[in-house]
Amino acid sequence: MRYQVEQPDPCSKGRIGLLTTNHAEIQTPAFMPVGSLGPVKGLESDDLQKLGFPLILNNAYHLYLRPGHKIVAEMGGLHAFTGWPGAILTDSGGFQIFSLAKLCDVTDDGVTFQSHIDGSRHFITPEKAIEIEEALGADIIMVLDQCVALPTGREVIQESVRRTKLWAERCQASRRRTDQALFGIVQGGLDPDLRLDSARELATLGFDGYAVGGLSVGEGKADMYAVLDLTVPELPEKKPRYLMGVGLPEDLVEGVARGIDLFDCVVPSRHGRTGSLFTASGRVVIKQAQYAVDERPVDPACACPVCRRYSRAYLHHLFAVKEMLGARLNTIHNLWYFSDLMRRIREALVEGRFAAFREAFYRDHDRQSEMTTGAANGEPELYSELHRSCHT
Amino acid sequence: MRYQVEQPDPCSKGRIGLLTTNHAEIQTPAFMPVGSLGPVKGLESDDLQKLGFPLILNNAYHLYLRPGHKIVAEMGGLHAFTGWPGAILTDSGGFQIFSLAKLCDVTDDGVTFQSHIDGSRHFITPEKAIEIEEALGADIIMVLDQCVALPTGREVIQESVRRTKLWAERCQASRRRTDQALFGIVQGGLDPDLRLDSARELATLGFDGYAVGGLSVGEGKADMYAVLDLTVPELPEKKPRYLMGVGLPEDLVEGVARGIDLFDCVVPSRHGRTGSLFTASGRVVIKQAQYAVDERPVDPACACPVCRRYSRAYLHHLFAVKEMLGARLNTIHNLWYFSDLMRRIREALVEGRFAAFREAFYRDHDRQSEMTTGAANGEPELYSELHRSCHT
Numbered sequence: 074m075r076y077q078v079e080q081p082d083p084c085s086k087g088r089i090g091l092l093t094t095n096h097a098e099i100q101t102p103a104f105m106p107v108g109s110l111g112p113v114k115g116l117e118s119d120d121l122q123k124l125g126f127p128l129i130l131n132n133a134y135h136l137y138l139r140p141g142h143k144i145v146a147e148m149g150g151l152h153a154f155t156g157w158p159g160a161i162l163t164d165s166g167g168f169q170i171f172s173l174a175k176l177c178d179v180t181d182d183g184v185t186f187q188s189h190i191d192g193s194r195h196f197i198t199p200e201k202a203i204e205i206e207e208a209l210g211a212d213i214i215m216v217l218d219q220c221v222a223l224p225t226g227r228e229v230i231q232e233s234v235r236r237t238k239l240w241a242e243r244c245q246a247s248r249r250r251t252d253q254a255l256f257g258i259v260q261g262g263l264d265p266d267l268r269l270d271s272a273r274e275l276a277t278l279g280f281d282g283y284a285v286g287g288l289s290v291g292e293g294k295a296d297m298y299a300v301l302d303l304t305v306p307e308l309p310e311k312k313p314r315y316l317m318g319v320g321l322p323e324d325l326v327e328g329v330a331r332g333i334d335l336f337d338c339v340v341p342s343r344h345g346r347t348g349s350l351f352t353a354s355g356r357v358v359i360k361q362a363q364y365a366v367d368e369r370p371v372d373p374a375c376a377c378p379v380c381r382r383y384s385r386a387y388l389h390h391l392f393a394v395k396e397m398l399g400a401r402l403n404t405i406h407n408l409w410y411f412s413d414l415m416r417r418i419r420e421a422l423v424e425g426r427f428a429a430f431r432e433a434f435y436r437d438h439d440r441q442s443e444m445t446t447g448a449a450n451g452e453p454e455l456y457s458e459l460h461r462s463c464h465t
Numbered sequence: 466m467r468y469q470v471e472q473p474d475p476c477s478k479g480r481i482g483l484l485t486t487n488h489a490e491i492q493t494p495a496f497m498p499v500g501s502l503g504p505v506k507g508l509e510s511d512d513l514q515k516l517g518f519p520l521i522l523n524n525a526y527h528l529y530l531r532p533g534h535k536i537v538a539e540m541g542g543l544h545a546f547t548g549w550p551g552a553i554l555t556d557s558g559g560f561q562i563f564s565l566a567k568l569c570d571v572t573d574d575g576v577t578f579q580s581h582i583d584g585s586r587h588f589i590t591p592e593k594a595i596e597i598e599e600a601l602g603a604d605i606i607m608v609l610d611q612c613v614a615l616p617t618g619r620e621v622i623q624e625s626v627r628r629t630k631l632w633a634e635r636c637q638a639s640r641r642r643t644d645q646a647l648f649g650i651v652q653g654g655l656d657p658d659l660r661l662d663s664a665r666e667l668a669t670l671g672f673d674g675y676a677v678g679g680l681s682v683g684e685g686k687a688d689m690y691a692v693l694d695l696t697v698p699e700l701p702e703k704k705p706r707y708l709m710g711v712g713l714p715e716d717l718v719e720g721v722a723r724g725i726d727l728f729d730c731v732v733p734s735r736h737g738r739t740g741s742l743f744t745a746s747g748r749v750v751i752k753q754a755q756y757a758v759d760e761r762p763v764d765p766a767c768a769c770p771v772c773r774r775y776s777r778a779y780l781h782h783l784f785a786v787k788e789m790l791g792a793r794l795n796t797i798h799n800l801w802y803f804s805d806l807m808r809r810i811r812e813a814l815v816e817g818r819f820a821a822f823r824e825a826f827y828r829d830h831d832r833q834s835e836m837t838t839g840a841a842n843g844e845p846e847l848y849s850e851l852h853r854s855c856h857t
Contacts, residue, residue, distance in 0.1 A: 111782065112790045115507075118774070140757060140782045147758055148778050156774045365532060366539055382510070382548045386540050390503065390532045397789045398504045 074254035086332035094212035097127035097160035101334035115401035134166025142208040150210030161211040199243035216244040218258040230262040254281035272307035284315040301331040345404035377409035466646035478724035486604035489519035489552035493726035507793035526558025534600040542602030553603040591635035608636040610650040622654040646673035664699035674705040693723040737796035769801035
């Protein structure tokens, strides 16, 4: 894997880069759709390629449990098994073990947990995580890290930072394949000192790329952005930086502004399946009765294959009758929105107008407050402060 | 709608024909995929077109209940609403009312039933059925008929034949649109005399096409084929003949041999969703453990988009984890098999070698007895007798 910063933004920490893997060239900043078990639910490889995604995320935890990494390896690795010709990044499963699995028991050796599927008991060490990810054969693999649920005590976070570094070293030491890139993961909760420690420690270990983990776990957006403000400058400038499990459209804009190159999130696909559709003018909740006789496309300004062909009324009908085609079409629309947003962000960076882009993004955002949910509500003022710091 | 018999088969009652509707030219014999609520579950219009289907079936009963025929009409009719550019046939809902709905109460006036969705009460007359189908706006619409569950007494069947004719006349009389073709439906259970009566009565009424209904309801294949042997010769030669709700691959071959031009069935899509895949060498039940590490495509002899890209192992995995993409891919494969079978049947008819085709079909069929299920098992001998009658 090679990574090249091609153009830093003069008005933010944003940057245009080119990530070259064995299976694809990825212009960054980029968003990775999530196919936990292989496919993005309901979508084929062709769909993702048409949507403009050269890189997707598969999840080692899920694939280790089903069908098993050895079967995937026997079938020629993830690319051959899933029929995806582009690049793949596998999450090590650290986050899923701590969020999905039952009865986690963590020591420095590794983590013992029960499968969320059948309750079977498993023991994963850093070495085992690498063995699994090497068997799966993604282009980019992640170290095993220890995530902690927030809020929690400083000691717990400190311990997880220490262990995450320890595990990162062991992951590095246990690698056998030389054709995969390995990314380290920064932990540290919302504690500024521990985040700095973690970032610096990881940086000295020398990874092919660096991820900021342990965010988007319920903290407020201001907290998340503050962690990025603090952490990203500690990461090697010439390596790609990946914000794990994030996020909503505004998080992508803010992440890019803080120097993030890669994102992944289930938001576009999961929101698609639940009928929550992203548009330039806010969120369309397709199950609402008002859409039953609405002949317009989801977003009249959208050029996606769904908006070109189908009406809100039809998508409302598909959702109402629980037709899986509805989940598929909604996911395609949302992923197009995310792909297009990243394309517009890159274009703005290339043309030196990212600050103006960011401002325009929030003008639309403020106008349509329903576009944001949960922690985002009520925070446009904060964003406005943040994004104007350079533009003036 | 126009229909032209282009080439009768010298060795059977099979025939090549061309059905021309406002939305598509359909070479017959043809199979219609079933999209009860609009889409074939999980598939888009593009998928169906790529699979070579110019004509699909939508179901008036389901669409009347959800989203309602008036909404479909307001959205411009089925073609505009669902985004399907090809031709559409709507079943009147007769079969669904008698098989799905609760508390059916039938009089000569019409049928009162409770929705299988919410228990709401509805009263459908022949006039109402036509009103619904005209609002939906398919290219071909069906009369409201009375289906009876078999086995039952002769009086019950006799009554349904009488009522079906009465309703067929009222359907004819109540039409307002002139741009839709209306097909009559022959009933009569397995009673030879009543089938003959029904076919002759319907024929005298003068429909644009004729359907044989009330079959594939649990009777043996020999009974079904006997009804066709008896009924089809009574239907006008110059009009298309449609065998409703049928069937398995061997039923299509036998139906064609008996002069049937159109078929519809949920078999390819429903079997796809449950992981039962049609191949030239028998059925592949994808959930079986043997496929977990099987790198071959479902059918090495198949040129479908699924067999070109995905392994049995991957489809096994998708089925095991209940991923909706599995249902979609399996449905695409099965529909390709049906589309390809009909293409090969038409080719054989055109080239005057349908008898040889039918014989070869049963040679494969006999070799792979698992290809047939239920009533079909143990019947290859009978087929052999039947299909050799002309070939010698």
